[in-house]
Amino acid sequence: MRKRLFAFIFSFALAASLCFSISFASENRASKTLSFYSVSCRAGSKSGELRFSYDVRANTTADSVGVSSIVLYNSAGVYMTTVLGSTSNGLIDSNCVTCKDTYSHTAVSGNSYYAAVTVFAQIGDEYDSRKIITDVVTAP
Amino acid sequence: MAQENCEKYAYLDQLSTQQLEQLLLADTEDPSGRDTSEVVFHILEVLQTREDVPAMEPVDVAQAWEEFQQYYNTPEGEGQSLYLPREDSERPEKDACAASKFRSRLPALWKTARIVAATMAILLSLMVGAQASGLNIFGTLAQWTNDIFHFGIDKESGLAENYKLFLDLLEERDIPRSYAPSQYPSDFIANEPLVRDDDSSSLVEISFSNPNGSTFSIGITRYASPDIIPDRTFEKDSSKVEIYTSSSKSFYILYNEGSLMATWADGVLSESIWGDISSDDIKSMIDSIGGS
Structure with a gap:
């Protein structure tokens, strides 16, 4: 009887703790700086060209908003290269609400790739980012 | 013997x-x-x-007959039984039987409850393990939960010059002017509109600010084709998503850590109003869409 009672209490406590951790994780997904965002990757018109379209919106006018990095993998998950965002390559914009554009990257023609794209927004001392995984695209 | x-x-x-x-x-x-x-x-x-066996007293038959005639064999007693209706003496037995059956089921229910609890615990632990290993199990489940919101898609009354320019830019990109609000909160000033064109879409956006430092934005996007509309992710807190319909357009109103977002989409068009703006102001702007 004691063993059964202990097993039941333990199971219940375990389930309850897991629910709390899920709830805690869920509540932290709201962002103080990011409003909404999208990233997609398509094959370009040139040989080996991958075109990353991104649209990142901050809640209000941000000191800095856009794409902080594009990490490229082949379809097998092997790391290829990293592109860091900057105002010079257009992946990052300053003193605005929206950073929206298309970034072109040249890869090996015929190979398939996907990318882990990190978007972010900084408003004053508040900074937040999200990682988006694109679909697998074959470079033309 | x-x-x-x-x-x-x-x-x-x-x-x-x-x-x-x-x-x-x-x-x-x-x-x-x-x-x-x-x-x-x-x-x-x-x-x-x-x-x-106690000894029975001898019965006076004549007296018993006289009492019967006097007290029982009366017109009022016609058709009545001399004996009281039989109590359900079986009922206590039935109740006892039912209680016995219920008590016999308790161990089976207890066993089932334990199995269910153990199964739930195992499933949850497996989900946590999968999440820790990189599979976004909870993210998938959160397609429509309290943390993020996925969406498939989006009046001129003494308006400032910047807002008129915003409306002109919409028309240039084949976005109907009537899709933009014809009114906005009077304490906000319209900033210069911006255009973001790329090979997949065109965005016309205008931001507003007031003396208190609050800002909000209106953005209308036209995608080149329905095939390239990306999967957009909207950040939101645990507040409920509100659907506000006006002029046949249903806007989804989301709350995100003090900011508000109202978004609508129809085919290749998507419209969003977001920032430091109250729910009433956003709804008033939505109501003014299509107005003069």
Whole structure:
């Protein structure tokens, strides 16, 4: 009887703790700086060209908003290269609400790739980012 | 053997109690020494039986008949039973039987509850493990939960020049002017509109700010084709998503850590109003869409 009672209490406590951790994780997904965002990757018109379209919106006018990095993998998950965002390559914009554009990257023609794209927004001392995984695209 | 003795000494049952007692006394005074134990035991049994059953008083039959006629055989008693209706003496037995069945089911229910609890715990632990290994299990489940919101898609009354320019830019990109609000909060100033064109879409956006430092934005996007509309992710807190419909356009209103977002989409067009703006102001702007 004691063993059964202990097993039941333990199971219940375990389930309850897991629910709390899920709830805690869920509540932290709201962002103080990011409003909404999208990233997609398509094959370009040139040989080996991958075109990353991104649209990142901050809640209000941000000191800095856009794409902080594009990490490229082949379809097998092997790391290829990293592109860091900057105002010079257009992946990052300053003193605005929206950073929206298309970034072109040249890869090996015929190979398939996907990318882990990190978007972010900084408003004053508040900074937040999200990682988006694109679909697998074959470079033309 | 006992049956034979009963038949053998049955005649003793016919004697009165006094006579039986006299026989016992005579037996104790008999000097012959004969074994009369069987007789004595039978007499004692008879006497004991008579003591257990109280003696009934003789019944006065005439008096009983007179009482019956007087108290029971009356016109009011016509058709009535002399006896009380039989109580469900079986009911206590039935209740006891039902209680017994319920008690017998408790161990089975308890066992089932334990199995269910254990199964739930195992499933949740597996989900946590998968999440830790990189699979976005909870993210998938959160397609429409409290943390993020996925969406498939989006009036000129003494308006400032910047807002008129915003409306002109919409028309240039084949976005109907009527899709933009014809009114906005009077304490906000319209900033210069911006255009973001790329090979997949065109965005026309305008931001507003007020003396308190609050800002909000209106953005309308036209995608080149429905095939390239990306999967957009909207950040939101645990507040409920509100659907506000006006002029046949249903806007989804989301709350995100003090900011508000209202978004609508239709085919290749998507419209969003977001920032430090109240729910009432956003709804007023939505109501003004399509107005003059």
